[in-house]
Amino acid sequence: SQQGEEDPQALSIQEGENATMNCSYKTSINNLQWYRQNSGRGLVHLILIRSNEREKHSGRLRVTLDTSKKSSSLLITASRAADTASYFCATDLIIQGAQKLVFGQGTRLTINP
Amino acid sequence: NAGVTQTPKFQVLKTGQSMTLQCAQDMNHNSMYWYRQDPGMGLRLIYYSASEGTTDKGEVPNGYNVSRLNKREFSLRLESAAPSQTSVYFCASSEYSSGYGYTFGSGTRLTVV
Numbered sequence: 001s002q003q004g005e006e007d008p009q010a011l012s013i014q015e016g017e018n019a020t021m022n023c024s025y026k027t028s029i030n031n032l033q034w035y036r037q038n039s040g041r042g043l044v045h046l047i048l049i050r051s052n053e054r055e056k057h058s059g060r061l062r063v064t065l066d067t068s069k070k071s072s073s074l075l076i077t078a079s080r081a082a083d084t085a086s087y088f089c090a091t092d093l094i095i096q097g098a099q100k101l102v103f104g105q106g107t108r109l110t111i112n113p
Numbered sequence: 114n115a116g117v118t119q120t121p122k123f124q125v126l127k128t129g130q131s132m133t134l135q136c137a138q139d140m141n142h143n144s145m146y147w148y149r150q151d152p153g154m155g156l157r158l159i160y161y162s163a164s165e166g167t168t169d170k171g172e173v174p175n176g177y178n179v180s181r182l183n184k185r186e187f188s189l190r191l192e193s194a195a196p197s198q199t200s201v202y203f204c205a206s207s208e209y210s211s212g213y214g215y216t217f218g219s220g221t222r223l224t225v226v
Contacts, residue, residue, distance in 0.1 A: 004155075033214045033215075035214070035217075041219060041220070042203060042217040042218055042219045042220050043156070043203065043205075043215075043217045044217070045213065045214030045215060045216070045217075048213065048214050088155055088156070090214075099144055099163070099207060100158065100161065100171070101146070101158075101205075101207075101214075101215055102158070103148075103155035103156040103157075104155050105153070105154055105155040106154075106155050
């Protein structure tokens with residue numbers, strides 16, 4: 001079963017607008033990570049937020065984490081055509097001493113020029 | 114460039130054939146992983162290796178075997194390929210203590226006919 005679930009499944013916006021994607025998860029986590037995947041390519045790590053952090057920024061990316069609601073959001077500001085990709089949240093669990101990353105199904109983001 | 118290298122990039126197999134997917138990382142990471150990604154889906158963990166000499170099952174291990182040959186290399190073997198194993202396979206590595214996310218390879222697109 002999926003630990004993380006993204007919402008919406010697909011999002012289409014105009015270039016320059018902000019894009020917000022949400023992620024909900026089920027169990028306690030060590031950290032939550034966001035990845036980007038361009039069509040036909042591997043995943044690229046964007047940002048990691050630890051369970052004791054509430055907000056983190058990286059360039060045009062802003063991630064929030066609410067552990068009480070078991071949810072996170074990824075905001076991309078001033079979107080560009082190059083931001084068109086699928087975005088995945090992943091929850092980092094430690095099980096029997098091993099780090100395991102469990103992925104959601106992703107949000108497909110399309111930026112229209 | 115440092116990273117995770119997967120071979121081959123593409124493969125077509127007939128049902129019942131066997132093959133091994135190779136993965137190597139040059140970042141001195143302890144942990145390595147194999148995921149599969151089906152169309153429109155997130156990644157599902159097949160097997161992982163928390164450290165050299167150890168391997169464990171993930172979410173979808175049936176039909177696969179793995180070998181952690183040394184710290185750098187982690188291979189995935191399909192003993193008797195089935196059409197249900199048609200997927201894109203990703204290898205990844207991580208070093209939990211670094212606080213960074215996973216580094217993914219570019220994937221192997223496998224079709225079983």
